[in-house]
Amino acid sequence: MPHDHHDHGHDHGHDHLSPSGHPFRADNDAPLTYWQTMEIAVRELLIEKGVTTAAEVQAQIEAMDARSPANGAAVVARAWTDPAFKARLLADASPAVREMGFDIGPLKLVAVENTDTVHNVIVCTLCSCYPRNLLGLPPDWYKTREYRSRTVKEPRKVLAEFGVDLPDSVTVRVHDSTADMRYLVVPARPAGTEGMDEAALAALVTRDSMIGTGLPRRPA
């Protein structure tokens, strides 16, 4: 699933975008930095000491690259179509997503449901805790001091910056993640999706809708 794009009115200059639509970041051809030097040194020391192997590090990277918001979207689509699954998911999300085959490790996963009257949004004020097993690595903005500072203080203003304008009649619940407890927002199923199958529904579920900073796509 492609990443979500926020139209904040910024000109990103779409000259050099990667296949996922983001600018490439200078990598191998830029001058070596101190911290890159440290990464190489740490990795080689751990390999020389027999703590790890190059293959283990590479396998970890590949496992991480394989995780994407499509995993979370499949969970949400199942919840939209299978009331018994949804009940299990909201009661205890960890075993519910494991039954779909997703490895979430020892984490306590909590699924929170958006309705006509409640909108949930997740943040990690301490660092960058995120349901990475279901959504992949967190987006840059999730890790910024601006998002982490303000989401717990003025969530409606933050959500408005993401284009989510909520009426006062909707209660906003902010969930602060921890190292051991991660949240997944189950967005409300959009109107006009009656009769759509799970796969078609999953395509409507954006990454940001599962963080709470977005809403699902409307059916075409």
Place this chain on the structure above:
Amino acid sequence: MGGQDAGPVPPGEHDFALWEKRVDALVMVAQAHGLMTVDGLRRVLEDMGEQAFETMSYYERWVASLNENLIEAGAYSIEELGRKMAEVQERGDTYAAAARADGGADG
């Protein structure tokens, strides 16, 4: 940090560079081998103070914390790190050149 005032949330995103993915992977590997915990990662990040958020990128902070935790765990000494970093710098001026240890095993 939570609850403080701050400006608008910057909307940018980027694809992670190889060295950043490796830092992330090494943090996971170090945890898997019992050399550090998420709490240890966070402790060092918080000890860095707020100015680190202005001057260092996310994975720069992570690699600094990873290194601190590994030295504390006795995985290697600070002298070994210093020697290794000097050796890495000798290899070349770019990440690609410096990461290519003996025989070009780098991906």
